[in-house]
Every structure is written in C-alpha cells, then in structure tokens.
Amino acid sequence: MGLQEEIVPYVNGGGGGGPYNDKEEVEDTVMDVSAALGIGFPLQRKHVIVGYALTSKKIKSFLQPKLEGLARNKGILFVAIDQSRPLSDQGPFDIVLHKHLHTTLAFFFQDYRKTHPEVTVLDPPDAIQHLHNRQSMLQCVADMNLSTSYGKVDVPRQLVIKKDASSIPDAVTKAGLTLPLVAKPLVADGSAKSHELSLAYDQYSLRKLEPPLVLQEFINHGGVLFKVYIVGEAIKVVRRFSLPDVCKRELANNAGVCRFPRVSCAAASADDADLDPVIAGELFCSSMILLDDSSINKPCCVSDKSLLIYSNPDRASTATFA
Ligand SMILES: Nc1ncnc2c1ncn2[C@@H]1O[C@H](COP(=O)(O)OP(=O)(O)OP(=O)(O)O)[C@@H](O)[C@H]1O
C-alpha cells in the first residue's frame, strides 16, 4: 500500500474532516512536513521517535490510531512523555512535540534543550510564550506593519480589560471602539474556557463579562475565513464558514452580549461551498496555525489566530488577524 492510500483515510476519514482533500496534496504535505522535521524517506535509520507532551483532549483529536499506525509503518514512533519526570530521564527522542506545557515540564524542557541539542523540540516554550495571551500574540502582526499594492495585514482595534468589568463601558468609549465587539478570554491556553467567545451589541452589557479579556472590533468579512497550516515549507489553506456580517440594522435591533460556539472548526469546512464571487475572489485568509521553519531548532513562533481578509472600497484586500 502506497503512502497516499495509507494517509488519505486518516486525513479525510479521521472524523475531524482533515484539511487535505486529495491524495497528491496529502503526499506532498507529508513529504514537506517530514523534510521540515528532518525526517528523510526512506528513513535513514531504523525509526524516528517522537516524544509528545499533550493534553488528553489533544491526544484524542490529534494522535488518532490511524495516524499512529501510519507513522509506525513509516518507522515513526510516538512515545508519551511522563510530564512529572525530567525529559533527560526518558527517551531517547529524535523530536519532541508539545502544546500548552505546564510550568514543571516547561522547566524540564529548558534544561533538556541544553543537554540534547540534537533533538528537535517543536515550539520551544520560551519561543511561544507570547502566544498564550491574545494581546501579545497579535502584537507581532501589528508590528509587521505590512502593506503592499495587494493590500495590507492588520489586526482589529482592540482593548484589554484585566479586571473590574464595571469599568468596561467607559474604557470602550475612551478607546473609541465601534460596536459590535468580540469579547475573548485574554488567556489562550487551549482550555475550553479559552475558546468561549461572545459578541457584544451594546457596551453597557459588557459589564456582565469576566475579565481578563480582549475586546475586538467585529470585522465584517463575508462569513468566510481561511485557516493556513504551515510547517516549514509545507503550506495548506482551508476555507471555513465564519460569523456572518453584522449590518447596521441588525446592530440597532440587537442588544446584550451573546456567546457563540466554535464557528470555524474543521466541521465548518467551506471548501466546497458556492461563495459570492466578490467574496471568494477577494478573500483569502485565515486563522494561522503557523509552525514556521524557525521552529526547527531556531527561535520560533506559532500563531493560531483568525485572520480575516476582506475587500474594501479601493479593491485592495486587508488581512486582519483576529
Ligand atoms: N474581530 C473579529 N471580527 C469578526 N469575526 C471574528 C473576530 N474575531 C473572531 N471572529 C470569529 O470568531 C471565530 C473564533 O475566533 P478566534 O479564532 O479568535 O477564537 P478561537 O477560540 O481561537 O477559535 P479557533 O480555535 O476555533 O480557531 C473566528 O473563526 C471568526 O469566525
């Protein structure tokens, strides 16, 4: 059985509606990702050991039996890291994979990287610390100040409220933010709570929210967003349904703060949807799951945020990380 036959069932049939649609894309991506991780096919050695420190939720969604079986057939073994013990007492590992490390293991990681420079640690804790906070994670985008003839990359105007919800209405007025606002927990630690977002139609209802949080201006973007998955040179864009635009009439006829579900998850694929040509032609954007090649043994950053691009009157596109 070739690589494609082995991978496609997992990728598309894994129940999560994986991001790849056809065999060539799957094979190319696996090759690119493997190359980015320094894994050459056929494997130069007997096997590659990937140590993982993941939450049970992440193991359930990522490390599915089909992936483990496929990896094993290719000589890649996934081994759970005991998060209560030093990494140096475990292994040996060729690659270490983790997400949302708790402090003990983050401490072990720092020591381990010094004593095991030959091991590829994906997303070293100190390189992704700024991504656990919805204010600091967007700062790197704002600092890019990227604008070309094709358009510009931007972040929504936003306000961080660390405490005292009663101060929010005045703070919103002072900051000059325009309703509606998206309220997001400030901490982005992968917990269910960190994904509890709300849409606020009037600012006085904001008193009901629980700081620490970020308030972002809602960006109308045609109800479609795109997620870009990048590992090294491997790039994959998937189209997802998003929150619909909020028109002035809807704003006038609605009040309060409404919690909304995980709208742009894998099950909300819009890859095959017929989109308004104006939208499809001009929107091309996403929530970035970015593991750039600097993650491989270099200072790295991982961003996983909604990036909304929408056409504006002068026809140039504006990409807004949200
Ligand atoms: N400023 C904004 N303007 C318009 N829509 C937004 C904005 N911020 C977020 N959204 C909508 O809310 C969804 C979730 O936002 P975000 O990605 O910030 O939260 P999240 O919990 O990290 O989501 P996920 O983990 O599912 O990608 C986005 O996919 C988009 O549909």
Ligand SMILES: O=P(O)(O)O[C@H]1[C@H](O)[C@@H](O)[C@H](OP(=O)(O)O)[C@@H](OP(=O)(O)O)[C@H]1O
């Ligand atoms: O399935 P896509 O569209 O790629 O969205 C992902 C989110 O962008 C990630 O933020 C979620 O991981 P965390 O819940 O650990 O942040 C991640 O949660 P998961 O790994 O439990 O599925 C996904 O929801």
